[in-house]
Amino acid sequence: MTLTEPAVRHTDRARAVLHRVATDERRHRQRQRALVWLGTAVLGIALLLFWQFGLGLLVNPRYVSDPATVLARIGELLAGGELLAHLSVTLGEAGAGFLIGVVAGLVSAVALTSSRRGYEVFEPFLVAFYSIPKIALAPLFILWFGLGTTPKIVMAALLVYFIVLVNTATGLRGVQPGLFRVCRVFGASRRDLLVKVTLPAAVPAVVASIRITFTRAIEGAVLSEFVASTQGLGYLVARASRAFDIATVFAGIVVIAAVVMVANGLLRALESRLLPWHGGRVHG
Amino acid sequence: MHQTTDATTSAVGFDHVFKAFVSQGRRGEPVLALQDVAFEARAGEFVSLVGPSGCGKSTCLNLLAGLDTPSDGTVSHRGSPVRGVNTAVGYITQDDNLLPWRSLRGNVELSLEFRGVPRRERRERAQELIDLVGLGGFEEHYPHELSGGMRKRGGIIRTLVYDSDVVLMDEPFGPLDAQTRVILQAELLKLWHRARPTVLFVTHDLVEAIALSDRILVFTANPGRVKREYTVDIPRPRDPFHIHDAPGFAELYDALWDDIRAEIGQAAR
Numbered sequence: 001m002t003l004t005e006p007a008v009r010h011t012d013r014a015r016a017v018l019h020r021v022a023t024d025e026r027r028h029r030q031r032q033r034a035l036v037w038l039g040t041a042v043l044g045i046a047l048l049l050f051w052q053f054g055l056g057l058l059v060n061p062r063y064v065s066d067p068a069t070v071l072a073r074i075g076e077l078l079a080g081g082e083l084l085a086h087l088s089v090t091l092g093e094a095g096a097g098f099l100i101g102v103v104a105g106l107v108s109a110v111a112l113t114s115s116r117r118g119y120e121v122f123e124p125f126l127v128a129f130y131s132i133p134k135i136a137l138a139p140l141f142i143l144w145f146g147l148g149t150t151p152k153i154v155m156a157a158l159l160v161y162f163i164v165l166v167n168t169a170t171g172l173r174g175v176q177p178g179l180f181r182v183c184r185v186f187g188a189s190r191r192d193l194l195v196k197v198t199l200p201a202a203v204p205a206v207v208a209s210i211r212i213t214f215t216r217a218i219e220g221a222v223l224s225e226f227v228a229s230t231q232g233l234g235y236l237v238a239r240a241s242r243a244f245d246i247a248t249v250f251a252g253i254v255v256i257a258a259v260v261m262v263a264n265g266l267l268r269a270l271e272s273r274l275l276p277w278h279g280g281r282v283h284g
Numbered sequence: 285m286h287q288t289t290d291a292t293t294s295a296v297g298f299d300h301v302f303k304a305f306v307s308q309g310r311r312g313e314p315v316l317a318l319q320d321v322a323f324e325a326r327a328g329e330f331v332s333l334v335g336p337s338g339c340g341k342s343t344c345l346n347l348l349a350g351l352d353t354p355s356d357g358t359v360s361h362r363g364s365p366v367r368g369v370n371t372a373v374g375y376i377t378q379d380d381n382l383l384p385w386r387s388l389r390g391n392v393e394l395s396l397e398f399r400g401v402p403r404r405e406r407r408e409r410a411q412e413l414i415d416l417v418g419l420g421g422f423e424e425h426y427p428h429e430l431s432g433g434m435r436k437r438g439g440i441i442r443t444l445v446y447d448s449d450v451v452l453m454d455e456p457f458g459p460l461d462a463q464t465r466v467i468l469q470a471e472l473l474k475l476w477h478r479a480r481p482t483v484l485f486v487t488h489d490l491v492e493a494i495a496l497s498d499r500i501l502v503f504t505a506n507p508g509r510v511k512r513e514y515t516v517d518i519p520r521p522r523d524p525f526h527i528h529d530a531p532g533f534a535e536l537y538d539a540l541w542d543d544i545r546a547e548i549g550q551a552a553r
């Protein structure tokens with residue numbers, strides 16, 4: 001290990017080296033980013049080509065439609081205003097469920113982990129609830145909360161809640177004990193420890209789980225619309241598939257996938273902005 | 285020198301201290317970590333604790349920091365028994381324990397924040413120490429952007445910044461390479477001369493113990509007890525880079541090593 005001594009005076013030669021390294025690094029990063037974009041584009045095009053020409057060879061071509069037709073269908077649905085109406089219903093349900101799930105998950109995690117034994121009491125139940133296939137609950141929620149948006153929000157919130165709770169609790173419990181000991185001797189109060197040590201330490205887990213769960217919220221809303229509803233993307237797809245309107249089924253699926261991809265990209269960008277000390281990397 | 289032990293100036297006192305731990309591995313059977321530990325440290329004295337691994341050195345520091353309580357006997361700080369977490373001492377561990385989400389400056393100011401020191405004063409006190417250890421210019425760097433030696437300096441000054449009268453150091457230079465260690469020993473001595481706190485310093489490195497200490501306590505193998513104590517008569521200020529040449533160094537080193545080797549043999553059996 002070398003000790004970088006601060007306040008060195010740089011010679012011209014050293015400055016030139018630094019400059020060159022900085023330029024090389026920038027160019028290297030640009031090239032890497034371009035490669036990722038290129039790879040993504042190639043893969044996307046390959047998938048579309050397979051769909052257009054290959055999928056019909058594997059399954060009954062009557063039920064696969066093709067990208068051109070689906071794109072046209074999306075255009076029609078957009079023009080009619082129908083698509084945006086369904087999309088906004090689904091996003092509204094998913095958004096509400098997401099917010100409720102995240103807030104409830106965070107609060108529960110802090111409450112449960114504030115005492116070690118407390119978490120141990122709840123853990124088996126959390127695991128049990130977590131592992132229930134949520135789709136089994138969808139018909140129940142419809143019976144309990146009716147056909148409106150409530151059961152969709154509940155489903156979305158539920159999917160989000162457990163993931164945020166378990167991830168946050170793991171993050172909170174995983175703080176290095178050494179940090180606590182040192183800070184306690186430094187004079188930290190219980191509140192100081194929570195606000196300045198525990199919560200920041202859990203931030204990576206929390207942020208990662210939030211990113212993962214936004215897609216789960218959409219999944220929850222769509223899944224629940226699929227079971228019984230009168231509006232939303234899930235309804236659009238379910239209705240079309242009952243009518244064997246395959247182009248519309250695919251149009252709905254493509255829109256859902258696109259929304260999830262965009263949301264994921266936005267949240268990922270937010271994540272690296274929120275965690276400069278993490279070097280922008282989050283394991284989750 | 286330093287022969288009288290005056291009760292009024294004793295900064296740290298271990299009075300027949302025992303500590304037993306109940307470990308989960310042994311079906312709840314308690315195991316003795318400290319057995320009748322007795323010693324004192326005067327105000328401004330630099331005392332090193334050496335002994336085989338597992339002999340209870342860290343436990344001694346934890347007792348004084350109030351992170352653990354003695355099973356029997358009394359641990360006192362400035363004449364009164366330690367009760368609860370002792371925020372009047374400074375504690376430096378082997379891991380630097382810097383908060384990864386705070387810059388160097390944020391880390392050095394942390395303890396002052398906990399203590400409600402106003403912003404301006406925090407800034408000034410942190411800056412003084414940051415400059416003193418040559419970290420000026422790195423204030424806004426995060427720990428992962430600093431070298432091991434720089435993180436270690438940060439870890440030390442963030443504890444010294446609140447000027448406690450007693451500083452506990454548990455193998456602070458353990459994971460560092462040999463050169464960096466010596467550089468940091470010199471810097472530690474510089475920092476110590478600045479405010480002259482009492483230091484309890486745990487180390488495995490006998491050369492380090494001699495270079496830094498007024499007194500060295502050798503512990504027996506587990507369960508730990510003070511086996512022997514040595515006074516280091518090398519005059520100050522000392523130069524850790526040339527401590528080998530100091531008069532009496534070789535004899536002291538050999539004596540310490542003989543003591544420890546006997547204990548390690550004991551522990552290995």
Ligand SMILES: Nc1ncnc2c1ncn2[C@@H]1O[C@H](COP(=O)(O)OP(=O)(O)O)[C@@H](O)[C@H]1O
Nearest residue numbers: 305306307317337338339340341342343344506
């Ligand atoms: N929290 C604890 N629970 C159970 N045993 C412990 C605990 N802390 C220390 N011990 C035991 O006490 C003994 C002394 O430990 P320690 O003070 O860490 O030794 P040292 O720092 O001298 O290497 C060891 O045998 C260790 O296993």
Ligand SMILES: [Mg+2]
Nearest residue numbers: 341342343454
């Ligand atoms: Mg130890």
